[in-house]
Amino acid sequence: MHGSAWDGRNTVTPLKSSLEVLWHPIARATLLFAVLPFFLQAIGGYISLATEVLIMSMFAVAFNLLLAYTGLTSFGHAAYLGLGAYGFALCQLHLTHGAWFTPLMAGTLLAGIIAFVVGYIISTKRGIYYSLLTFAIGQLFYFIGMRWNEVTGGETGLTGLTRPVIRIPGMMAINLANNYVFYYFILVTFVVTTVILWKIVHSPFGSVLKIIEQNELRAKYLGYNTFRYKCACFTISGVLSGFAGALYAMFTYCAFADYLYWVNSGDVVMITLIGGGLTSFFGPLAGAAIFIIARNLISSFTQHWQIFMGTLFVVFILIFPEGLFGLLNKKGFRTAMRIKG
16 A cells, blocks of 8 residues: 555645644744734834834844844944835836836846845955945945935935725726725735745755854865855845835835934844844844834834933843843743744
8 A cells, every 4th residue: 555545654644734834933923923013002002113123124134134144233224124115116116106016126127236246245354344345335325325316306205105006907906095805914014924944944054044153264274255155144144134225215115314323223233133133033023013012102102212212222132132032042941933943
């Protein structure tokens, strides 16, 4: 009966495989985000807050590819978020006049090209020199956004963007102007980008990045061209950050130079560390939810919310230096959301 339907391996494996997919951490994260809007509304929140959490989660996971897996700290990563937003806005306003897919790809491509050029320039540097260069280049793009009025709109930015209807011939029309529809559209893109990143970090390429993070000199002795790997990693992170930025422009109906400002680069670092991005692939997701929701709540009580957020961040890092997921791992909670192993 070898190979027949009575072969236990052939009957159990599909069921086991299906259960593994359903219990995969990405599936669980998707389920949590699927109910997030209803949870926020139950506590007095709103759908737009959930959308911002989801987009910033995508941005933070893309940033964490550099920080946790390659040991590279970028203090100017908001530049690629902003470039994605500007690429989307310029394409929609001047080329496609209301379309969604082409501007989305234009913003992603613009951020990716710039990230490749910047990565090529800075990937020979290490340590503080690398971080300072990312900060300086990020600020350069911010000042370009503020001063190049003819293209970027300067301080007033680019407004008048739209969320058009996605028409599937013979099936349906998806109206992205509806906030709930738009949220679940973002959720679908989040799942796709998260799966891509998950595959990258668990591929041979991701293994080399971990070697570089642990000891770049040893990686060179093993024959790896660390310059190419670091440049490729920076480019991938920039591409996905730009994609998040393009979605953010669609979300807010505008693109401003403030998106490129160094404060937003600092925010994504805080988000990653709060959630435990150094110990978990999914740490930035928890960090984004905590940071965005806490910022919204505190800012509703005081205009000096930055002081309170900074204080909370310092206290959190002093008490839980490995972030939320690091705390769970230390206390013996088993989680399938670990990045290593």
